[in-house]
Amino acid sequence: GEDVEQSLFLSVREGDSSVINCTYTDSSSTYLYWYKQEPGAGLQLLTYIFSNMDMKQDQRLTVLLNKKDKHLSLRIADTQTGDSAIYFCAEEGSSASKIIFGSGTRLSIRP
Amino acid sequence: DTEVTQTPKHLVMGMTNKKSLKCEQHMGHRAMYWYKQKAKKPPELMFVYSYEKLSINESVPSRFSPECPNSSLLNLHLHALQPEDSALYLCASGARNEQFFGPGTRLTVL
Numbered sequence: 192g193e194d195v196e197q198s199l200f201l202s203v204r205e206g207d208s209s210v211i212n213c214t215y216t217d218s219s220s221t222y223l224y225w226y227k228q229e230p231g232a233g234l235q236l237l238t239y240i241f242s243n244m245d246m247k248q249d250q251r252l253t254v255l256l257n258k259k260d261k262h263l264s265l266r267i268a269d270t271q272t273g274d275s276a277i278y279f280c281a282e283e284g285s286s287a288s289k290i291i292f293g294s295g296t297r298l299s300i301r302p
Numbered sequence: 303d304t305e306v307t308q309t310p311k312h313l314v315m316g317m318t319n320k321k322s323l324k325c326e327q328h329m330g331h332r333a334m335y336w337y338k339q340k341a342k343k344p345p346e347l348m349f350v351y352s353y354e355k356l357s358i359n360e361s362v363p364s365r366f367s368p369e370c371p372n373s374s375l376l377n378l379h380l381h382a383l384q385p386e387d388s389a390l391y392l393c394a395s396g397a398r399n400e401q402f403f404g405p406g407t408r409l410t411v412l
Contacts, residue, residue, distance in 0.1 A: 221399070222399045226403075231408075232405055232406070233306075233308075233392055233403040233404050233405040233406045234345065234392065234394075234403040235403070236400060236401065236402060236403075239399065239400065279344055283399070288333060288335075288350045288352060288357060288358055289347060289350070289358070290347075290401060292344035292345055293344060294343070294344055295342075295343075295344055
């Protein structure tokens with residue numbers, strides 16, 4: 192089946208790196224995604240990684256994919272207060288039109 | 303234009319009302335989506351339109367009725383809703399490997 196799991200909360204100090212982890216079950220997923228949702232807002236696609244890659248970097252964001260362990264992580268360098276949000280890991284579903292979301296990780300930043 | 307817009311931003315309705323949510327995109331995407339999101343939960347897919355035809359209906363109750371008048375517009379008609387239907391309703395558009403979300407309509411059913 193299709194299932195995506197992630198921890199519910201993460202608290203980091205401003206300026207430190209944040210690492211949000213995710214595991215997924217469908218090894219046939221072609222794309223894996225990270226979305227960000229700020230309070231009261233819609234979802235913003237942060238980045239995605241193609242399944243034949245093991246790393247993707249985009250400015251402060253680094254995505255690591257371990258396909259053998261079906262583990263995806265998002266690292267945010269130099270975490271700022273504006274990074275406070277819920278981060279959803281997602282995989283492409285069995286139908287190409289579907290995205291399967293994890294439960295979301297709430298990232299909070301402490302001074 | 304690289305955004306998905308949704309109106310209204312907030313909607314309060316009674317259980318006997320009929321209302322509609324609207325979504326618009328001008329990115330040329332041929333797939334459009336409706337999601338429902340309850341507080342502290344991930345979005346749940348409701349409907350997918352592909353090339354203006356309904357391609358996925360995730361067993362959504364008939365009190366929700368989607369409509370895709372053209373490739374840029376997506377509506378969700380609401381009738382006889384229940385209080386448990388109160389949620390954030392998100393529209394998205396996209397191509398195969400990317401979905402872009404609107405800001406959502408926060409719906410409260412009294």
